[in-house]
Amino acid sequence: MMTTALTVLHYFYPQYSNNHKAKLLHSPTLFLLSALLLIFQLFIQSLSHSNIKILGYAANISPSEVINLTNQKRVEAGLPALEYSAPLTQAAKAKGEHMIAQDYWAHVAPDGTDPWSFFLNSGYKYRYAGENLARDFTNPSSAVDAWMASPSHRENMLSGKYKEIGIAVVEGDLAGTDTTLIVQLFGTQLSDTSTSVPLALAQPQATAAPTKLPIATLSVTPTVAALVPAIEVTPVISEFPEENFKVGESSQNINKGFSLLLSPFDTTRSVSLAVVLLLLVVMVADAFIVYRKKIPRVSGRFFAHFAFLGMILAIIIIVKAGEIL
């Protein structure tokens, strides 16, 4: 009991045994702590490669909500709302299922399948086409907000070139973790000769991958350039059957192994918060004791360390689950 108390004091209280600096704040201990955190990450990673299922993000995302939010952003930007397209929805579902089946997170599959082939396979002959991807968001508005914050994704969402939208929410196992993917496809059919932007603005732009336009874009006839119809701001809320574009893998997962209720993100965040808070508390106590006892020692500046760890704490709090592509 006494030994335990002395060990605790040695790690948390500046005294003779630790050269008047809490052992936890010594450089070797800090490096050891970093190594332990890395090992912990490897452990979480190894779970996803084992037969144990780990919980990713049990998101309840409604595709119709994503469409409504997207149209809301368009209307706010003075653009016409997009119409629900069944073929685009089918294409989005196929893309999501392909990502799960082939285990990739990218616009272009490892086998070279590009996003545009899903449009064509679902019978959607496009004049313009675009794709936004999101994963692991806990609600539709977070995903839409993340897309809006990214210039290239925002450009897709607020492009006057697109007339139709298709959304699929696909749940499945990606790299060993339960994942919720949102596939958002935009398009204008080849037969649609009207456009709400002048041709000059509708040309392919040298921006990020999601705004890539297919070769079909180049076949726009010059007569289209003169057609700049008045922008409608009435949102179109279509009737879309939810079950048609929400895909899950739960039935397949049952036989894959037992489930461990562990969210890699939440667990990592909790552990990180605990480590940083512990260090901040020990640091404050250490500085206070050394100041009160007027102990001279060679050390870094308390305030600099405290401010740096404070920044790390703020970042841990700021980071949100979810990724866009």
Add this chain to the structure above:
Amino acid sequence: MHKLTRHIQHYLPLIGVFLVGILGFRMFAYDRVFQSVIVVATAASYVAWGFVHHHIHDDLHLSVILEYIAIAFLGVVIVFSVLFRA
């Protein structure tokens, strides 16, 4: 505290770097790579600040520099862990 107020001109740039780091991290929430660069740059600035500050005060020792590096490394490991699990 007395040291802090006496050397406020040393600490203001450091606080500025940290605030810019937090702001940048929030602004580029959609770009994981850029967020990673921000964190590494901020950690490097913190170590550089420590080096210059202690050099000016004639108390630059290997143990002090190692202390800054250890804290910076730990911070980067923590942020990367959270960032790439998000």
